[in-house]
Amino acid sequence: MNIGLIGSGGREHALCKNLSESKFVDKIICFPGNAGTSSLAINVQVDILDFKKILKLIKFYKIKLVIVGPEEPLVNGIVDFLKKEKIIVFGPNRYAAKLEGSKAFMKTICKQNKIPTAKFKICNKKNQVKKFLTDCSLPIVVKADGLAAGKGVTICKTEKEVLKSTNDIFKGKFKSSKLVVLEEYLLGEEASYFVIVDNNTFKFFGSAQDHKRVFENDKGPNTGGMGAYSPAPIITKKLEKKIISKIIVPTLKALKTKNNPYNGFLYVGLMIKNNEPFLIEYNIRMGDPECQVILPRLKTDIFKIFKYATLNKLKNIKINWKKQKSMTVVLCAKGYPGAYKKNLKIQNIDKINLSEKDFIFHAGTKIVNNVLRSNGGRVLNVLSLGTNFKSIRKKIISNIKKLKLKGIFYRKDIGWKVINKKNENY
Numbered sequence: 001m002n003i004g005l006i007g008s009g010g011r012e013h014a015l016c017k018n019l020s021e022s023k024f025v026d027k028i029i030c031f032p033g034n035a036g037t038s039s040l041a042i043n044v045q046v047d048i049l050d051f052k053k054i055l056k057l058i059k060f061y062k063i064k065l066v067i068v069g070p071e072e073p074l075v076n077g078i079v080d081f082l083k084k085e086k087i088i089v090f091g092p093n094r095y096a097a098k099l100e101g102s103k104a105f106m107k108t109i110c111k112q113n114k115i116p117t118a119k120f121k122i123c124n125k126k127n128q129v130k131k132f133l134t135d136c137s138l139p140i141v142v143k144a145d146g147l148a149a150g151k152g153v154t155i156c157k158t159e160k161e162v163l164k165s166t167n168d169i170f171k172g173k174f175k176s177s178k179l180v181v182l183e184e185y186l187l188g189e190e191a192s193y194f195v196i197v198d199n200n201t202f203k204f205f206g207s208a209q210d211h212k213r214v215f216e217n218d219k220g221p222n223t224g225g226m227g228a229y230s231p232a233p234i235i236t237k238k239l240e241k242k243i244i245s246k247i248i249v250p251t252l253k254a255l256k257t258k259n260n261p262y263n264g265f266l267y268v269g270l271m272i273k274n275n276e277p278f279l280i281e282y283n284i285r286m287g288d289p290e291c292q293v294i295l296p297r298l299k300t301d302i303f304k305i306f307k308y309a310t311l312n313k314l315k316n317i318k319i320n321w322k323k324q325k326s327m328t329v330v331l332c333a334k335g336y337p338g339a340y341k342k343n344l345k346i347q348n349i350d351k352i353n354l355s356e357k358d359f360i361f362h363a364g365t366k367i368v369n370n371v372l373r374s375n376g377g378r379v380l381n382v383l384s385l386g387t388n389f390k391s392i393r394k395k396i397i398s399n400i401k402k403l404k405l406k407g408i409f410y411r412k413d414i415g416w417k418v419i420n421k422k423n424e425n426y
Helices: 010-020 051-060 071-075 078-084 103-113 126-135 159-170 237-257 290-297 302-310 389-401
Strands: 002-007 027-032 063-068 120-123 140-144 153-156 180-184 189-197 202-210 213-215 219-222 227-230 264-273 276-283 325-333 358-362 365-368 371-374 378-386
Touching (some): 002 010, 002 051, 010 290, 027 051, 051 063, 051 078, 071 078, 103 237, 120 126, 126 159, 126 180, 140 159, 153 159, 159 180, 189 290, 189 302, 202 290, 237 276, 290 325, 325 389, 358 389, 378 389
Parallel strands (some): 002 027, 002 063
Antiparallel strands (some): 140 180, 189 202, 189 264, 227 325, 264 276, 325 378, 358 378
16 A cells, blocks of 8 residues: 655654555655655655645555644644545544644633643733733743744743743734733643544553753753653553543543544643643644654554554554663754754764664755755754663764764753663663
8 A cells, every 4th residue: 555644854754664664555655755754755845735736646646545744734624635535644634633723722622621731821912911920920831822833832931021922922923823822830740642543542652751942951942852752751550540531531522522523643742740640732743753752662563553543443453562762862953943054964874883773763854966964953863772761862872973963963961850860760
């Protein structure tokens, strides 16, 4: 069977690799893919928001199943569009995709269904912001309502910062929305919990913890993610039951009652406070870089999982996992998450002798005249599997040092919280 995979990041390279290992997959066509996917699939340059062009390509390449990696086409309704054309596609419809596409929508679902989350207010006027400032102590989290490529969240320590950040959003800093969601700041530990969902059921699809801040010791502005590790040690069986009963089940039930059942990957972004889970955000797809640390731990054929999910038969498949742990460090172009250097040369990548437990997933890369160059802010993901996070990180850093890079930086402290606990199991 020919598979279509939409997206061009590290997440898509990881998905592409797993799909390429399935005996049921003949060809993978990536729209548009990156330098890493080009060795596993056919890369086709196309605007992923040009649904009509993508449909033509699906028909041309005789694609039988489409998997949508990133959030933007999902929020814009690609699943609805393709299903009308009788194309089998994996991912949520436009309405369900509002769980990520609109933070105001997600917070309203929480309020209506008593899902634990931070105290919040949806604002479109300055006086609403000022009212929340009187009701909630600093710091305050300012969020752009719509999609913002991981850059729409600001933790504000002063009233002045809150007013500036909200004013920027009101003035159209992000094209997706001029609405603001203000939240109380929850102090705890972040974790990500993933499920795969069909009309009838859902199944666990891994846990991870990532590092969103750009600099070491979790300093600096938020990014799309500077590194991650899996599984998340903080998520115990007891906590998992709370996540499922208090957050996931009520959300899926709410969408079903609105005649828009959720389908696809669901990323539950959590803050764990006093061993209680609070919903911070939903993502309507696998995370990036969380996907890159979860998929190498997957034992079950991913194509079969997608097939069962699209047939609404997830209950009939058992998803198995390796016992090994994994970690990835993201290599970024200097300046990221702000204005960053482009077209940087990446050398020696083919000279690294990767074992079966080591991976390099491409993110923002391209090949120009047979030379590998950067094509985005997050460039590469260097990953390893192992028995404890400290030794895994050491192996990753060793592999990174073998690369010849200029204008590229990375965090050397990924996993610092769990490693610093000095527990031999970590």
